[in-house]
Amino acid sequence: MENIITWDVKYSVGIERIDLEHKIFLDLIKNFQKEIFENVSDERLFRLILEIEKYAEFHFISEENFMKLINYPKLEQHINLHFDLLEKLNVAKHSNVNKNDFLNFTVAWFVNHTIQEDKQIYNYCKENNIEINFKLDIVNE
Amino acid sequence: MNNILIIDDLEENLKVVEGILEESGYNTQIATSGKEGIKYCQNIDFDLFLIDVRMPELNGFETYQLIKQNSKNINIPALFFVAKTDYENIPKVFEQGGVDIISKPFQKNELLARVNSHLEIHKQRAQLMELNVTKDKFFSIIAHDLKNPFNVILAYSKELLKNHKKYDNEKREQLIKSVNNNANNAYKLLENLLTWSQSQNGVIKYLPNKIHLKILIFEIMFNLKEQADKKNIQVLDDISENELIYADGNMTAIVLRNLISNAIKFTANGGNIVISSEFQENSNFLEISVKDSGVGISKNKINDLFSIDKNTSTKGTENEKGTGLRLLLCKEFAERNGGKIWVESEVGKGSNFKFTVPIKNISNSKK
Secondary structure: OOOOOOOOHHHOOOOHHHHHHHHHHHHHHHHHHHHHHOOOOHHHHHHHHHHHHHHHHHHHHHHHHHHHHOOOOOHHHHHHHHHHHHHHHHHHHHHOOOHHHHHHHHHHHHHHHHHHHHHHHHHHHHHOOOOOOOOOHHHHO | OOEEEEEOOOHHHHHHHHHHHHHOOOEEEEEOOHHHHHHHHHHOOOOEEEEEOOOOOOOHHHHHHHHHOOHHHOOOOEEEEEEOOOOOHHHHHHHOOOOEEEEEOOOHHHHHHHHHHHHHHHHHHHHHHHHHHHHHHHHHHHHHHOHHHHHHHHHHHHHHHHHOOOOOHHHHHHHHHHHHHHHHHHHHHHHHHHHHHHHHOOOOOOOEEEEEHHHHHHHHHHHHHHHHHHOOOEEEEOOOOOOEEEEEHHHHHHHHHHHHHHHHHOOOOOOEEEEEEEEOOOOOEEEEEEEEOOOOOOHHHHOOOOOOOOOOOOOOOOOOOOOOHHHHHHHHHHHHOOOOEEEEEEOOOEEEEEEEEEOOOOOOOOO
């Protein structure tokens, strides 16, 4: 089984906490791929999709909280992108009988959103000399 | 079957929701914008709306407010699609009159359960409103129409008690006749009122049988003959000898008795009434018609005749009083027999009340 996606420095948005959450998200996707490969039950795959769904919600709120903290000017636009992503996730999970299609959707979803949108948050901080202090203590303990 | 309108700018989502609902036996209509949705609402009666909150141009809330401008849609439940993390709009759904949210992403069974619950609540709400209208009608009949004949009976009988010795025979007979007439009227009304209330309470059982139509009409006419003779009205029975129907005899008799009695009431002295029947082709129904040469009914009144919250009584050609209850009873029992009732009428030329009854055992009639 070839890994569908692995964390790479090119995915780093430069904000520690957000990168960490993205890593966990990729881990959930990788695990989903592994279990499809192992032919687990539909019920199990349904539970894993739920986990991805729930984590996406959690992660979006994290990102939005950070954007609010730094008065990110494109906050509203970015929040709307999150809503769009959730709508697309909904369509993907209901229309893809083939779970590999759902998997490919989540990967494309992650790559496009991170590279195109999340990196702009970092760029805004740099351009405006905003100190980025958004991390979880647990990582450094 | 329930009609559901789904409005969402995301076509893929429309397809997903449409698929889930159609699979469960719902009729759906999809619209890709608020404007398109509003257009459908003008021509189609829906039982439930599913509207996406975030849409370009008209958003979900604006769309719903415009849909509600048409009074027929005011009580139709609206559920809104909201992104799961859209915490600003979730409470707004309820402020805007929405009954529930469907979050995106949703679970299939959750969507179906919410749609089902709100359709059920909507149905029960409509039933409650109807029961309330029935109750109001009932009280209004008791308060006005039943009170009037008693007022006359009480006043005239008191007068007779006090002064009967003073009156000559002619005057006495006139007063006794008045008392008797009013007692008769009150009794007929009471009888209809009881029948109607029993049918509303579900006490009256539907017991279909093979019925010989000609004999049934003969029995009904036996009791109505006096009423017709008083106004020199000729009632012609044009039913063929062997016409058989399959229906509840009491219910059919109530429909016929009330229609004929109404025809007599609204036909002037010397007029005529024709009762006839015709087999409806390609169906299992016989169409029975009670046609009079009476005053007729204006177009704007026709629509309200069979509606409990709008129907009113009209006085007959000799000032005969009514309550509007008769036609409600006719509709109730024509429908419980599995048939329909309607009227064709022209002011000045007369009315033709028609209803259908099954000619053999059909299973779709209300039990």
